[in-house]
Structures are given as structure tokens and as C-alpha cells.
Amino acid sequence: MALNASRKPMLDGKECDTSGWNMDNCPVRDVIDRIAGKWSTLLLGALARQPYRFGELRRLVPDISQRMLTQTLRDLQRDGYIEREVFPTKPPSVEYRMTDLGRSLFEPLSKVLQWAEANHPSVKAARVKYDESELA
Amino acid sequence: MALNASRKPMLDGKECDTSGWNMDNCPVRDVIDRIAGKWSTLLLGALARQPYRFGELRRLVPDISQRMLTQTLRDLQRDGYIEREVFPTKPPSVEYRMTDLGRSLFEPLSKVLQWAEANHPSVKAARVKYDESELA
DNA sequence: TAGTGCTAGTCTCTTTTTGAGACCAACAAT
DNA sequence: ATTGTTGGTCTCAAAAAGAGACTAGCACTA
Numbered sequence: 664m665a666l667n668a669s670r671k672p673m674l675d676g677k678e679c680d681t682s683g684w685n686m687d688n689c690p691v692r693d694v695i696d697r698i699a700g701k702w703s704t705l706l707l708g709a710l711a712r713q714p715y716r717f718g719e720l721r722r723l724v725p726d727i728s729q730r731m732l733t734q735t736l737r738d739l740q741r742d743g744y745i746e747r748e749v750f751p752t753k754p755p756s757v758e759y760r761m762t763d764l765g766r767s768l769f770e771p772l773s774k775v776l777q778w779a780e781a782n783h784p785s786v787k788a789a790r791v792k793y794d795e796s797e798l799a
Numbered sequence: 800m801a802l803n804a805s806r807k808p809m810l811d812g813k814e815c816d817t818s819g820w821n822m823d824n825c826p827v828r829d830v831i832d833r834i835a836g837k838w839s840t841l842l843l844g845a846l847a848r849q850p851y852r853f854g855e856l857r858r859l860v861p862d863i864s865q866r867m868l869t870q871t872l873r874d875l876q877r878d879g880y881i882e883r884e885v886f887p888t889k890p891p892s893v894e895y896r897m898t899d900l901g902r903s904l905f906e907p908l909s910k911v912l913q914w915a916e917a918n919h920p921s922v923k924a925a926r927v928k929y930d931e932s933e934l935a
Numbered sequence: 936t937a938g939t940g941c942t943a944g945t946c947t948c949t950t951t952t953t954g955a956g957a958c959c960a961a962c963a964a965t
Numbered sequence: 966a967t968t969g970t971t972g973g974t975c976t977c978a979a980a981a982a983g984a985g986a987c988t989a990g991c992a993c994t995a
Contacts, residue, residue, distance in 0.1 A: 691915045691919075693922075693923075694916075694918070695912065699837065701832060701835065701953090703835075716972090718970085718972075729956095730974085742925055743921060743922060743925025749972095754963085755972075764921055775831075775908050775911060776827055776831065778908075780826055786829075786900075789878055793879075853943055857943095865944070865945090867983075885943095889941090890941055891990090
């Protein structure tokens with residue numbers, strides 16, 4: 664197959680698809696960069712099921728540091744995906760729960776998660792194949 | 800609203816949903832952690848449209864360093880989402896194109912991207928609201 | 936024929952991000 | 966009196982990412 668020499672921009676009518684992504688005026692990056700963090704989807708997945716308290720989330724995701732848990736929760740809250748409520752119990756307890764916006768996001772996001780679970784074997788196979796061809 | 804005191808695990812039948820996410824035996828994290836990178840979705844979005852060469856991608860995403868472009872492309876290739884083909888032209892040129900697995904992933908992923916574009920105003924509004932309540 | 940530019944990277948250095956773990960105050964239970 | 970629990974913050978070390986110089990071989994130009 665030859666290298667496509669006549670490479671035109673190919674703006675195929677769909678302006679809202681991936682056609683306007685050249686620079687940083689792109690709103691998609693602004694949103695995606697936040698939910699693309701290492702822990703964001705994980706916490707969103709947990710809170711999509713039910714509300715959790717800080718310590719519960721920490722126990723649920725054992726390999727997250729308190730620092731990143733605090734920070735990620737704050738970022739998710741700032742973007743409006745989760746809510747934070749403080750209860751005046753003896754040691755004050757804090758509950759995190761998903762907002763409507765968060766649930767609306769998690770709908771398409773969960774599809775990606777389901778894809779990941781379903782296609783994990785294919786990805787692992789691709790890695791093995793790549794690594795074998797590399798060490799040659 | 801009171802703090803939900805009787806907090807049972809609430810394994811509601813759906814085992815494949817977000818119920819098995821407690822530890823690192825989770826295959827979802829293994830897949831998601833790779834496509835959750837800062838540049839992964841961006842490059843996937845570009846290559847979903849058409850194949851591109853290294854320099855073209857660099858020009859398309861001006862604020863990525865060559866280092867991260869190389870590395871991200873390699874990671875995406877290793878997981879089987881994209882292919883790399885070298886053409887023996889005078890200065891050798893390299894073309895990157897999406898695989899069937901990559902296209903299969905991009906189907907649900909593009910839904911999240913569409914969500915991001917559609918709900919960008921809501922997210923920006925949530926940020927403003929949060930920042931205002933913080934500086935108080 | 937010397938100079939310049941193009942290709943797709945790599946190498947090194949600096950800056951940013953993340954992780955590990957100590958520390959906090961108040962109150963409950965032992 | 967000590968220990969544990971709450972939801973964090975703070976500091977320091979390690980890892981990751983960004984910036985920019987550098988490479989080789991060939992084409993084009995002056």
C-alpha cells in the first residue's frame with residue numbers, strides 16, 4: 664500500500680467530530696483531561712454505585728494515597744460530578760455522592776469500562792505479541 | 800438527610816459492573832490506565848479519522864513534545880489500538896493507523912468525547928461556582 | 936560544493952506530578 | 966492512660982512529563 668501523498672485536511676462535513684481538535688481552544692480536552700486521571704474513573708465507578716465516605720473510599724481503593732484521594736475527589740467535585748457533605752458527628756464524617764451531571768457522564772463512560780472488561784484479553788494478547796517482536 | 804448507617808456491600812447481582820473493583824486484580828484498570836493518559840484520547844481521536852504520519856501528528860497536536868508523542872504512540876501500538884508502518888522513502892517516513900481493536904474501542908470512547916463537548920458549559924459553570932464558594 | 940532542510944526519532948536536563956509516610960485535634964472506647 | 970477513629974494536611978523522595986539539543990542520510994539550493 665502506498666503512502667497517501669495527496670493528504671487534504673478531509674473536513675468531511677462533521678464539524679463537531681474530531682475535526683476541531685488542532686489547538687487548545689478545544690473544549691473536549693478541557694473536560695477529558697480531568698476525568699482521564701489515573702484515579703478519576705475508579706472513584707466515579709465506585710460512587711456511581713452508592714455514596715461513600717472518605718475512609719471507605721480509601722479502603723475500597725487500597726493503593727491510592729490519601730493525598731491523591733483528597734485531590735481527585737476535590738477535582739471531581741469542582742467539575743460538578745460529585746458532591747461533598749459533612750456530617751457533624753463526633754469525629755466529623757464526610758460523605759461523597761454523585762450528582763446528576765456525574766451520573767450523566769457515567770452513562771457513556773461505563774460503556775468504555777465495559778469495553779475494557781470485555782476486551783482485556785485482546786489487549787493482553789496484543790501486548791505479548793508486541794513484546795515478543797521487540798526483543799527480537 | 801441522615802448518614803446511611805446500615806452500609807452493606809450492596810452487591811446487587813451485577814457482578815460485572817463496578818462490584819469487583821476493590822483491588823488490582825481488576826482488568827478494567829489495566830486497560831483504562833493506558834487510554835486515560837493525557838494524550839491517548841487525543842491521538843486516538845485523530846487516527847480514528849484517518850492515518851497520519853509522525854510529523855503530521857506533531858503539527859496536529861502542537862503542544863505535545865516529541866518525547867511524549869513517541870511514547871504515547873508506542874503505548875497505543877503495544878496495546879493493539881494502532882499500527883505503525885515504515886515506508887522506505889528517501890527520508891524514511893512512518894505512518895500510524897488505527898486497528899480494528901482501536902476502532903472498536905473508539906466507538907464507546909467517542910460517546911464520552913461527545914458528552915464532553917455537549918456538557919462543557921455545565922462543567923465550566925460548576926467550576927466557577929466551586930471557585931466562588933472556595934474563596935469565601 | 937557547501938549550506939540548509941526534511942524525516943523520525945533519541946538523549947539529557949529541568950520542572951511538574953505523584954507516592955510514602957509523619958502529623959493533627961477531638962472525641963470514644965478500653 | 967493509651968489506643969483507635971475521623972478526614973484530612975505537610976514534607977520529602979521518586980517518578981513522570983516537558984524543553985530543547987542532537988543524530989543520520991538524503992534532497993534541494995546557491
